[in-house]
Amino acid sequence: MPKFLTKGVSTVRSLHFKLDSxxxxxxxxxxxxxxxxxxxxxxxxxxxxxxxxxxxxxxxxxxxxxxxxxxxxxxxxxxxxxxxxxxxxxxxxxxxxxxxxxxxxxxxxxxxxxxxxxxxxxxxxxxxxxxxxxxxxxxxxxxxxxxxxxxxxxxxxxxxxxxxxxxxxxxxxxRNKTQDAGAERPDCQNPPLNRVFRSGVLMACQELVYLLPGGIYQAITRRKVEKEARQMESTDEAGFDQSQANWSTSRLTKWIIRHVNHSHIRESRRQNFQVLDACFRGGKTTRKLLGSLWDGCCPWFYPVMADNPEGLVNFMVSHGIWAGRFWAQEHPNIPLQEFPFERLLKRQLVVLPVHQGLSKEEMRRIGCVLNMWSAKETIPGVQNC
Ligand SMILES: Cc1ncc(COP(=O)(O)O)c(C=O)c1O
Structure with a gap:
């Protein structure tokens, strides 16, 4: 069986659908x-x-x-x-x-x-x-x-x-409600099926990204990063869509939640963060944002501060690794000119994946490519980690 299929099957089996979790x-x-x-x-x-x-x-x-x-x-x-x-x-x-x-x-x-x-x-x-x-x-x-x-x-x-x-x-x-605060309300609705279908397909694509072989992963990653860049540049004010205000979670979500291996997801994300953190040396132009994780923390991403965030994202993507600018879009109501540190975070933060579908070897590779970028930025001409 090709390597990516073996990986896909074992990931789906062990990680996502384990009935006793x-x-x-x-x-x-x-x-x-x-x-x-x-x-x-x-x-x-x-x-x-x-x-x-x-x-x-x-x-x-x-x-x-x-x-x-x-x-x-x-x-x-x-x-x-x-x-x-x-x-x-x-x-x-x-x-x-x-x-x-x-x-x-x-x-x-x-x-x-x-x-x-x-x-x-x-x-x-x-x-x-x-x-x-x-x-x-x-x-x-x-x-x-x-x-x-x-x-x-x-x-x-x-x-x-x-x-x-x-x-x-x-x-x-x-805190002060012991009754289920939402499910019993008569005006609470299931989201429309077409909406669930659309986000279900998107979710499946995102999950698949972590199971695919290098070439396809790279193509999808590049498109994802381009889409994110377009969204960042757009000046449309999204706001909150109040027509969704009473939507509950979909039935599909409820079903998946009953079947995923929750402990495995938690542990893998922690472990992936730690492996990357141990590999990444940090440097003058690309720095760690967080200290090491304490025992109970389950991270969303691995964040780094980069003097050249756009360059870092493109470099990672050219090596087939997804990376993204984080919260780079500024909200018109926040006077960021009065908050220099918060503005710096908006401008320099880049996040790397610690997804449960990634293996330790893949995390080491992400760390290695990150070190390569960091060395290249500090001493031009350095190519290898
Ligand atoms: C800090 C914070 N609060 C709230 C939300 C909204 O969550 P959701 O996207 O599920 O509506 C987000 C989403 O990114 C977030 O980052």
Whole structure:
């Protein structure tokens, strides 16, 4: 059997569909509800917390933009706070922003790395604020104390499709609701079939990328990167599509969630991150963003800061490896000129895959190509790692 087929069959068998693997947190909690996306989960959370138009929310200036669109669509006002170089909130700045009218502290666990939740919880309590945890990147991550992240806040949201092979999916946890907060609602709808079909095909293509032989992988990767670059350049304002506000997760997603090997996905992503981190030496022009992973963290990507991010993406793609600029698009509501570090992240961050379908050897190769780029940038003419 050709090598890629052997790899494909063993990956599908061992990794994706193993019937004895139980879903991990948040799937078994009593106060979780499932929605079409992280955005829809956030929209539902905002309304179930009883937030009203013109309530103010403290949001990190380093944000994706999709969450900002939901907050603004719900009529909330946003005040942006600084983050520090370790990506944790700047508490002094938060303190200065706590003025009358502020009702919520919004915190994001970037790449699945936990924020200092107990400190944030105390801060929110002391200032009479509700805490929203954006755990879009942090499915299956635990904090330094070994607690699942997404359980400390008044409202936590998850974007399930970032780590699981599903076409759609978001989860919402509301701390003070013990009943399922969404599934029983009469106005909660299944997403339209054509929508599920379209995103199902897209999802299958993305998953396949990790199973294909070099040449095809390279062609798909190049097209994916070109599409992402076009999206980044587009000035269309996406906003939040309120026609989706009551969409639950599709039946297809629910079925897949019951059958994937959750523990395997979690462990493989951790291991892949660690292998790449051990291989990548870092350098002057291409630097590591995160320290080493603690025991419970389940990462979304491997992020690096690059002086020439476009060049790095093209170099990786020319070696058949997907790499992408991360959150490079600036949201019109965030005054990034006042936030130099956050703007630098938008301009320089590049992410590399730690997908569960990649093997240790493939991760070592990614590290090797990354070192090659780093050496080439520092000492022109160097070609090999
Ligand atoms: C920090 C953050 N919050 C929320 C979302 C929205 O999640 P979804 O794409 O599932 O709607 C994203 C998506 O990338 C995100 O990065």
């Amino acid at each position: 139980k879903p991990l947190f948040p799937f078994f909690t009593s106060n979780v509800s499932f929605w079409y996306s992280g955005q829809v989960a956030l929209w539902q959370g905002i309304h179930q917390l009883g937030l009203k138009k013109l309530d103010r929310v403290l949001v990190p200036a380093y944000s994706c933009g999709l969450e900002i669109d939901v907050l603004l669509s719900a009529g909330l006002q946003t005040d942006f706070y600084r983050i520090k170089e370790d990506l944790t909130p700047d508490f002094e700045h938060l303190e200065a922003l706590c003025k009358p009218g502020v009702r919520v502290l919004y915190v994001t666990h970037y790449f699945g790395v936990s924020q200092p939740l107990l400190m944030l919880r105390d801060f929110a309590t002391d200032h009479g604020l509700l805490l929203i945890e954006d755990n879009a990147h942090g499915l299956y991550s635990k904090d330094k104390d070994g607690q699942w992240i997404g359980r400390e806040a008044d409202c936590s949201i998850f974007s399930l499709r970032k780590k699981l092979p599903i076409p759609d999916g978001g989860a919402l946890i509301l």
